[in-house]
Amino acid sequence: MNEVLMDIQNLSKHFIIDTNFFGKPVTALKAVDGVSFTINKTEAFGLVGESGCGKTTLGKILVNLYRPTNGKILFEGKDLTVLDEEKRRSYCKDIQMIFQDPYASLNPRMTIGDIIAEPIVINNLLPKNKVEERVIYLLNCVGLARHQRNRYPHEFSGGQRQRVGIARALAVEPKLIVCDEPVSALDVSIQAQVLNLLSDLKEEFGLTYLFIAHGLNVVKHISDRVGVMYLGKLVEIAPKKELYANPMHPYTQALLSAIPVINPKNKKERIILQGDVPSPINPPAGCRFCSRCFKELDQCKHHEPVFKEVSPGHFVACHLYK
Amino acid sequence: MKTKDSSNPNENSLQAAEYVEKPESQLKVMWETLRQNKAAVVGLIIIAFLVLIAFTVWVSELMGKQILPYDPNYSDMSKAFIHPNSTHWFGTDQLGRDMFSRILDGTKISLFVGVAAVAISLTIGVILGAVAGYRGGKTDTVIMRVMDMMLAIPSILLAIAFMAALGKGLDKAIIAIGLVSIPEYARIVRGSILSVKENDFVQAAKVIGNKSSRIIYKHILPNVISVIVVRATLGISSAVLDTAALGFLGLGVQPPFAEWGDMLGRARGFIFTAPYTLIFPGIAITITVLAFNLLGDGLRDAIDPKSRIK
Amino acid sequence: MLLEVKNLSTEFKLKRGIVKAVDNISFTIDKGEILAIVGESGSGKSVTSLSIMGLLQKPGRIANGEILFKSQDLNKMSNKELKKIRGNNISMIFQEPMTSLNPVWRIKDQIMESIMTHMQISKKEALARTIEMLDTVGIPSAAQRANDFPHQMSGGMRQRVMTAMALACEPELLIADEPTTALDVTIQAQILELLYRMREKFNMAVLLITHDLGVVSEAADRVIVMYCGKIVEEADVRSLFERPLHPYTVGLLQSIPQIDDDSDERLYMIKGMVPNPLNMPSGCAFSDRCDHSTERCTKEIPELREMSGRKVRCFLYESESITCGGIGATSASVGAMEGGLAIK
Amino acid sequence: MLKYILKRILMLIPVLIGVSIIVFLIMRVFSPDPAPIVLGQHATQQTVDAWRQANGLNDPIYLQYFNYLQGALTGDLGTSYYTKTSVTKEILTRFPATIELALVAIVLASIFGIIIGVISAVKKNSIFDNAGMLLALVGVSMPIFWLGILLIILFSGVLHWLPSNGRIDPLLQPIRVTGFYLVDSLMTGNMDAFKDALRHIILPASALAMYSMAIITRMTRSSMLDTLQQDYIRTARAKGIDENRVIVRHALRNGLIPIITVIGLQLGSLLGGAVLTETVFSWPGIGAYTVACILKSDFPVVQGVVLLVATIFVLMNLLVDVVYGFLDPRIKYSKKEV
């Protein structure tokens, strides 16, 4: 129904965390382990999952901060993983990222004007004399005032900094923006400002988002489709409404039920998961969720479930669904 | 129109911005914090004073004028070992030279050696450290292993060996002291680069399409520079101490230069007959080193990497 | 009444000025009650709890007020007396389970230390109790895990260890300062459930500090909303969520994306940002962010008023009549909220 | 863990080879010819040439190095040009003196440094803190040799309390067992010798300790300040335990970790500082001796000493890391970057 912007096929990233005496890897951390999904043009694809499940890693692979261990990234039909560094960089322009921590993602030694101008300058997008104008325009877009461009990041609040980060990402007119938990470090009252801004910009510039979060409520607000990750793997993908109305994977169900509802009247039955997220260094055999699953079947321990489309647009990796 | 709407918070943050102080450069912030630190201000004043002395002595020497009370190198054997009095404030040494003039003259040498030695180790150390830290991998291993080797030899022994090999002289002392402290700078620069490299803003710089060289030069180094400045300030103080140590062992500058360590070393024979020949150079060294230490500490507090870089 | 805080003010003397982190707050907690304090970052929640525990650090000091624990003023107690109460009658768990445990001590030693300090029992008994507590908070194979170091445990487990430590001496009051903020949603649910269970089991009062309204609505009996060091609203949990009074509370509730909200509407935004504590607006601290702000709000600070069993600090509710009129503006939203928190 | 230690010890080999190359270059390629001093005032060019030939100094430099390396590997570090005694023996006779001095100094420095540092941190900004920090600052700013001389003037010259030089009164010299007089005298039950050795070591050890003490004080203070800020200290206080216990058992135990590193590294630099202290106090150790040998171009000795010191330094680093591991259970050796 929609045009595919990015097709991610069987993508993996393994970090080598220990080598033997001769430098051969002996232990690998499988941060992302064979993930496949597509992102359509102008949609917001939400990605949720617990801490350490590989969301950021996945995002960083897409923006070329990590080289994938395995897999393909087809961007507008072209496989980015086979390009050399130089060519790969030319695609950077199209895929941008907004970072989680607004305090760490801005160079403290540069004014915000310079920070926003930098991508324009180094990519030679505009003649020199037009840059300033563009910076002011971008500042305006993200709700900052033009006269603030000569200030340094430390003079701004977290929400404002996050806006600068957004402006920087917008500066190169990207097609896809990876938003890595852009509001989780912000105060509740500021979160809404940034979330609204992101929705507005999406519409105005026709952007596509990969929106990463660890809470389902935020993702729900902004996304069109949502993917749920667990220990480096995708366990479920569905259009937003479908997912929230009809979560299929036990993990998704638990995740949804764990979110506190701001309404003391409808206190619902909670699914309390036992135990903690296992380490991605030695993930459980079979289904990775089986160690915490409340609907565990016999085969779960031994056979890894296939990620399959159970109903139109609704993918799930669970033995419960044939 | 949504954009209209979003200009709403825009206005608000404009108001909010009223609370924010006027735009300031990092340097200015550093300076402000530094000014709060009394000890650092004292250090800075002493250094300014020392620099003033050294500079005045140097300039007047260039112009052939004598502004010190006496020619620091002029020996009048008939005036040997005059105890401190109103004409010779710090007394005279074995060769009848005025100690006060010699101490003032020595400021020039100590500061010069300190700064020059640090300049050498800084330049080489920063380059090695930056390359090692950013390139990583084999380059890193090779560079850092060599640095480890140098670090494994006590620096004073290494400096003595260099001096023994190169021979005496101001230039040689500078080289020896400069060479032996390269590893420290390399290590520090490498370390801070590694930690800055982890910061999201470096990754962000990469995402928007920066080349490695530009990332080092534009994003990493400026954030490491303050650490380097602190280290260099403290480095001057240890260079001054090292110079004095070499001088004390009789390996320092060529005579008749008034080098404090050399003066101390020579005064050693007269600790009972003319203790002042030993006391004053020692005080001069201590004060100079102390001043740079005070300033270095103050700078370190001022840039406090915890609050600024992270 | 277990704890009564009266007119507590805590300030930090800094070079650039005095920060009134907590400004004249009063509240009470009854036995077995869960009282939640919510508010944005920097609103003074932690400082309140530290003031109660007597754990304020250097530039901070209690400027005024009484902290009556079972009618004894903790603030006037000697350090020695305080120590007897701390960890024994009043315990505390902290926000950061990752850093709140001593990394070089085995967890059993950390829990035993607490027990041995307050109970006159042998080491062996203390160990047994430690393991029992660990078991109670749901650490699997507790006897074995007791020998672990904190870094060998996950965040959720550490928070449970913290809880076990705090409950080891069966305190009457537990202060939990953002016990779940650093945790994943599924783990957060575990911990909240644990707290609830423990409250039932030991019948203790809990002062639950959080900035997450969701947590409040799930767990608390009564709620205090703080803004810039002041209590702006106090109510039992039901009435607060049904009918928030203070514009700040209203704004907070509306700006949070709701899981059971299916509309694609924009979120409500509280404009601006929290003022700099060194540079507070002269009137109501919220006045410059408030949609209902008047001249008066920017000049005078409103009183905390009692109003049908709840309290609010806002001129909108100066008198009952005005309240009704004043609500005209907000009632729509409040009404809408009942239906599912939509606002335009 | 054992694997890690083994790995680190293996890493020592390239470092030592590198160190020997550095020293070899400095001493054999750039340094003055040792022949004249060895051969004395009546030496002629002919004898000088013959001597150089006999000692292999006319060989190409790489050959000289390989010959040396070969010797070193078989445990033969060569013979001192000047005293014509085996280098191993020369070093072994002097080394205990230096180690004894350095150990006493590091003990002094650690005890005082940690105590002052802890009190300074606990009573931050008090008079004690300010005085302690001033002392520490002056301590790192004073030339060690100057301090040594001042101590001699005061305690030996003016007050006559303590001896100014040497390790012991030769009349009381204990029988050599370990070479550490403090230990030897105790082992042989010679209390007078022990007292005398102690009296002799106080001044040089204090002079030597000053710098390290200052560093340790500052490190302790900042480490303690940092630790006292930690959440787990707040937790400990919330448990209602005694403040002293909080400081010692909780804060110091953690704060000690970086301090141990500093102490370990200081022990390395004390060996360097010993060069100056030993000169001032006529301490019969390796430091002053090495300086003399450098100046005399007594290459075999210098090479031997530097290799030894480098080995100790590297082993110290290893020891520090291992101790670190004991103090801090979080450290996993396999993951640690060297």
Place this chain on the structure above:
Amino acid sequence: GSEGSTAPKASDTLIYAQGAEPRGLDPALVDDGESAKVMSNIYEGLLKYNQDSTKVEPSLAKSWEVSPDGLTYTFHLQEGVKFHDGTDFNAEAVKFNIDRQLPPQVTEDMPYAPFVYGSVKNVEVVDANTVKINLTSPSTPLLNNLAMIMGAPVISPKALKENNNNVNQVPVGTGPYKFVKWEKDQNIVLVRNEEYWGTKAITKNVIFKFIKDNSARVVALNNGEADIIDGIDSTVVKQITDAGNKIFQAPGMNINYMAYNASKKPFDNSKVRAAISQAINVPELVKSLYQGYSEPANSILPTFVEGYDKSIAQVSYDPTAAAKTLKEAGVTSVHMITYTNPRPYNSATGQSLAEAIQGYLSKVGVTVTIDSFDWTTYKQKVKAGDFDLAFYGWIGDNGDPDNFLNLLSVEDPTMNIARYKNEQFNGLIAKGLTIPAGADRNAVYTQLEKIAATDAAWLPISHAQTLCAYRPNVENFYFHMTGITPFAGVAKK
């Protein structure tokens, strides 16, 4: 084992503190004064010096004869003498000791072998107690040489054989003291030789302690950590006497001089050399630099050495004349090299001396650049010859005038650092060697001294006195002008 039981006691122990450690204790292998002091108590040679001069006296040789052609020396040895290791001293032992220092056995690291035995052809054992030394050419200084402590003493052949021909660490002689132990960098302990063939030593133990620092040695003396110290300079005398200790002062057999580089312009010109000498007020310099504990040198020879003549004088101080000559010669700057450390003949360090002279020369319009080096490096710089002025000194070995004056005649630039060349001078030196001791011979050396003075090859500066200090309870201590300290007669009350 035995060390513990024979631990010395304070009352019968002399502690002598010196500035440096001996290089070793094998007389054939060392050349330094510090070794000499220790060795002079352990070893004896065939002959020895008179206590107050360098006249030779019998020692291990009871008597001796010289053949008329001066080529054969026959020595009759003392009987019943034993080495410390219990072996017998006899003619074989003498031959063994000399042979090891003659070709082909001599090695290049026997610094004094050529000097002491350079003229020896071979040694014959006549009988157990008679030994004959044959020379290749007559050498009047030989007898004096055989009294030296370097090269000449007789070592136990057994010890030499057992120790690889090197007894540096394990000396075995026939002297009044036996070696006990050597704590490196600390001390050497000697104990009385109870089987000594002559008068036994008075004090039971002698300990040589090494304290590098002058002032530390003084502190040690004043604190009672040492009984006798040497190598002090004038500045501490007052402090020592104030503490109730005594000073031993004796003329030293040495010369402290400045050499001109006569192989290079402008100092190949004796007028220029003389002018520089003229510019320097030697008596004033010596007085303030050495505070009366060095005598200004009139001649190269110390006053008590044979051949010294009162009439000899160097160019006198006249800065005006000097300035004039120098200006005419166009000398405005000179390059001076010097050494940094004190030397036995120059307690003030070469550097101070250089700086003092720099001061004088600046007054006559000559700028001086000084390069100073530690002693080892300095020797090489001197050898390389890249200097105008250099400082050096000489310590007499054997009290023979040839030992001083031949320095100006040899080719070797490390000896003749002035690179002075004068055929007449060299002729006279050669002649002096062959003439038997006496007035005739002395006249030759007086003439040589005069030539050196008028030619101004060196500027002789001073003869350092030997300055020692000792505690008041030490008796009969003396420091011989050849730099040795025999303790056999020294008592401690």
